[in-house]
Amino acid sequence: MNWLSDEAIARLQTASALPDLAGTRYRLIERIGSGGMGTVYLAEDSALGRRVALKILDLPELRTELSERLLREAHILARLEHPGIVPVHDAGTLADGRVFYAMKFVEGERLDAKRIDAIHERLRIFQRICEAVAFAHARGILHRDLKPENVMVGPFGEVLVMDWGVAKILREDPAPREVHASIGVETSRKAPTVTKPLKTEHGTILGTPGYMAPEQARGEVESIDERADIYSLGAILKFLMAGPKSDAPPGSDSGGAGNSTASSAAIAYVPKAVAAIAQKAMAEEPASRYASVSDLAQDVARYLDGAPVSAYPESPFQKAARWAKRYRVAIGLVLAYLVVRALLLLWLKR
Amino acid sequence: MTEDTRIGGPAGKFPATRLSAVLAARSDDPAERSRALEAIAAAYWKPIYKYLRMRWGKSNEDAKDLTQDFFAKLFEKEYLDDFDPAKARLRTFLRICADRFVANEAKAAKRLKRGGGAPHLSLDFDAAENELQRAGPLVQLTALPESVDDFLEKEFIRSLFGLAVDELRRECESRGKQIHFRLFEIYDLEGEGASNASYAELAKEFQISPTDVTNYLAFARREFRRIALERLREMTASEEEFRREARALLGVVPE
Numbered sequence: 001m002n003w004l005s006d007e008a009i010a011r012l013q014t015a016s017a018l019p020d021l022a023g024t025r026y027r028l029i030e031r032i033g034s035g036g037m038g039t040v041y042l043a044e045d046s047a048l049g050r051r052v053a054l055k056i057l058d059l060p061e062l063r064t065e066l067s068e069r070l071l072r073e074a075h076i077l078a079r080l081e082h083p084g085i086v087p088v089h090d091a092g093t094l095a096d097g098r099v100f101y102a103m104k105f106v107e108g109e110r111l112d113a114k115r116i117d118a119i120h121e122r123l124r125i126f127q128r129i130c131e132a133v134a135f136a137h138a139r140g141i142l143h144r145d146l147k148p149e150n151v152m153v154g155p156f157g158e159v160l161v162m163d164w165g166v167a168k169i170l171r172e173d174p175a176p177r178e179v180h181a182s183i184g185v186e187t188s189r190k191a192p193t194v195t196k197p198l199k200t201e202h203g204t205i206l207g208t209p210g211y212m213a214p215e216q217a218r219g220e221v222e223s224i225d226e227r228a229d230i231y232s233l234g235a236i237l238k239f240l241m242a243g244p245k246s247d248a249p250p251g252s253d254s255g256g257a258g259n260s261t262a263s264s265a266a267i268a269y270v271p272k273a274v275a276a277i278a279q280k281a282m283a284e285e286p287a288s289r290y291a292s293v294s295d296l297a298q299d300v301a302r303y304l305d306g307a308p309v310s311a312y313p314e315s316p317f318q319k320a321a322r323w324a325k326r327y328r329v330a331i332g333l334v335l336a337y338l339v340v341r342a343l344l345l346l347w348l349k350r
Numbered sequence: 351m352t353e354d355t356r357i358g359g360p361a362g363k364f365p366a367t368r369l370s371a372v373l374a375a376r377s378d379d380p381a382e383r384s385r386a387l388e389a390i391a392a393a394y395w396k397p398i399y400k401y402l403r404m405r406w407g408k409s410n411e412d413a414k415d416l417t418q419d420f421f422a423k424l425f426e427k428e429y430l431d432d433f434d435p436a437k438a439r440l441r442t443f444l445r446i447c448a449d450r451f452v453a454n455e456a457k458a459a460k461r462l463k464r465g466g467g468a469p470h471l472s473l474d475f476d477a478a479e480n481e482l483q484r485a486g487p488l489v490q491l492t493a494l495p496e497s498v499d500d501f502l503e504k505e506f507i508r509s510l511f512g513l514a515v516d517e518l519r520r521e522c523e524s525r526g527k528q529i530h531f532r533l534f535e536i537y538d539l540e541g542e543g544a545s546n547a548s549y550a551e552l553a554k555e556f557q558i559s560p561t562d563v564t565n566y567l568a569f570a571r572r573e574f575r576r577i578a579l580e581r582l583r584e585m586t587a588s589e590e591e592f593r594r595e596a597r598a599l600l601g602v603v604p605e
Contacts, residue, residue: 003481004508004515004539011538012511013601016575022568059579059596064589096572 019056020096026054034058037070037165042105045089052089053105060097067099073165074101076141084132086152086160106160112148112239122240123274123300125151128159130233130297136161137226137293140171144224146232147211148239170225211235214284227286230296234281234289237300241270241278273303276312371584372440375430384425389584390440391421392513396478397441397505398448403482405498406452414475420451435587439595441502481508507599510585514578515539521573529556533563534570575600 004012019041021028026043029051033040038057045052061067077088091101116122129151133143143150143164150163209217213231216224277299283289290296299309306326308314314322324331374386395417402413424430424447433443522531533552549563558566582599586592 003477003484004511005484006504008539009504009508009511010601012574013599015538015571016578017600020568020572022565022572058600059593060576061593066593095568096575 017058019054019098019100020094022095024092024094026052026102035163037066037073038100043102045102051105052102054100054102056094056100057098061099069165070099070101073167076164076167076169077101077103079139080136080141080164082132082135084128084159084161085136085164086162106152106154106158106162108152108154108158108160110149111151111153111236114153116240119241119269119271119274120304123304125153125159126233126237126240127297127300127304129161129236130293130300132159132161133229133233134293134297136167137229140169142168142170142224142226143229143232144168144216145208145211146229146236147208148236149208151236168221168224213286215286225286226292227289230281230289230293231283231286233293233296234278237274237278237281241274271303273309273312274300277303277309280311370587372430372433372435372587376428386584387421387425387430390430391424393509393581393585394441394444394506395421395473396481396509396512397502398444399473399475399478400482400505401445401448401498401502402452403479404501408452410475410479414473416452417473417475420448423451433587435591439591440585440587441506442499445498445502503598510581510599511578514574514581517577517581518570518574521577522570527566527569529558530566530570532556533567534574537567538571538574 017039018028021043025045025047027046029042029044031039032042032053038055041054041056043052043054044050055070055073057066057070071091074088074091077086081087086106087104089102089104091099093099111125116125129146133146136143141164143161144166145163146161150161152158152160152162154160211232213224213228216228216231277296280299281289281296290299295310299311302309306322308319308322371386371389374382375390377383377386398420399413399417402408402416403410406413408416424444429447433440438446518534519531522528533556536547536552549560552563553560556563578599579596582595583592586595
């Protein structure tokens with residue numbers, strides 16, 4: 001046996017780790033990132049001349065829990081056609097036995113890395129996230145891992161909710177499609193199928209600490225519903241208000257969004273009504289949270305319109321202040337008119 | 351590897367789909383146990399030999415004896431019955447066993463004399479020693495667990511990839527795909543200069559088309575990967591352990 005140098009081992013590792021796209025219409029461009037389920041590569045779809053992202057398992061795993069999870073994610077994405085959810089184009093198995101799916105390549109920044117100064121802009125992004133999640137809920141799907149890292153913000157303001165790998169199907173679509181998603185037939189070899197919904201055992205904890213609802217963190221798989229996602233959305237809202245410098249996840253025991261010095265300073269500028277919205281969404285008891293994502297989004301919309309929000313009962317003074325802020329232009333014009341009128345009267349009397 | 355050692359055996363000695371040698375080593379069937387232990391020794395004897403040289407500062411001759419004796423004892427004393435994959439990696443377990451073994455060196459020497467039933471492994475220590483010398487001057491590893499574990503992991507990958515390359519060579523030869531292997535050798539095994547050769551140049555040299563170069567290389571890499579992962583599967587006891595080890599083997603680190 002020839003001795004393998006460190007460089008040869010590195011070359012072998014690189015060559016072995018790269019997906020074998022032989023026989024597909026995809027041409028590998030570069031590796032984008034890696035996670036627990038697999039690696040995402042940027043590739044060119046030679047048939048359509050466009051760039052796509054390929055999510056590929058790191059190992060050839062047919063009919064294992066991981067491969068079923070990946071295909072299930074592709075299936076869920078195929079069910080969720082919405083501008084706020086990344087569309088899936090194709091799914092199958094590569095020549096090297098690795099399961100993959102192709103999706104739209106999203107150019108932009110992850111929400112946790114994006115700097116957004118204006119509070120109104122942050123809230124509008126939050127509304128877009130809510131729209132996508134509300135759509136998924138309407139289709140009977142829970143995301144279960146909502147967090148800033150799983151939200152992409154595009155250069156033209158597109159907001160996309162990503163990574164549906166641990167999503168839970170609450171109820172089947174009224175008109176379910178074929179589960180195997182071999183849309184680009186010529187590209188996919190042996191398009192595998194997911195024949196049954198993946199069951200998550202009771203006690204299994206899926207999600208991210210700090211963004212997980214308490215019942216989710218306790219592994220109460222059977223009892224979690226849309227309100228678990230509402231909790232995560234509340235944590236995202238809190239994160240957005242604190243800004244990307246927050247060290248600790250918003251829901252963590254260590255104090256969340258107000259924990260670090262930077263975020264303490266930032267949280268001081270958070271309007272009380274918005275803080276109350278986040279607090280209500282993140283209530284310990286699911287029953288105390290918003291009943292639906294639409295209700296949560298409506299409260300945010302009311303705040304942006306200068307209207308009262310359900311999560312924040314106002315004192316008469318606060319109500320007057322908000323009213324004054326909402327109609328500040330009209331009030332300013334009336335006041336200006338009165339001042340001019342008074343000055344005119346004084347000048348005429350002289 | 352057939353030139354290096356007979357343990358592990360040539361292709362065909364093991365079934366095409368390899369099962370966990372770690373589990374088979376506990377089998378009641380002596381033949382199955384023996385095959386499993388040979389497979390483990392084939393992948394680990396070089397890392398253990400180098401470890402004894404570098405961590406324990408043993409001379410070439412002492413390390414040879416200790417390695418022989420260690421694997422003989424592994425066969426004889428059913429060490430692997432105590433291995434729990436949930437608690438440690440196999441190489442960490444073997445390293446701890448080797449440490450204990452060296453600490454009881456005097457007793458081990460006696461055991462060598464009376465251990466008549468244990469098989470004597472045919473190991474090419476000169477090759478292992480040459481590898482050590484080629485890697486540079488011998489530097490003694492510190493006792494820090496991370497550094498010794500990193501060293502063993504690196505040497506285990508080297509050993510396992512070496513076995514996979516040998517198996518790929520045999521497979522390519524038996525299937526008349528020598529050019530496939532040669533291209534793989536040039537591109538992935540040999541030095542930087544060789545791998546800079548363009549596909550067109552190689553196509554001309556081997557009298558094939560540049561597309562064939564791409565396809566042949568893809569085939570060899572795919573087969574190498576399959577063999578390496580099969581070999582690795584032998585060295586693991588559970589699916590979870592296999593996945594974890596495979597990601598480390600392929601250098602895939604989650605971000």
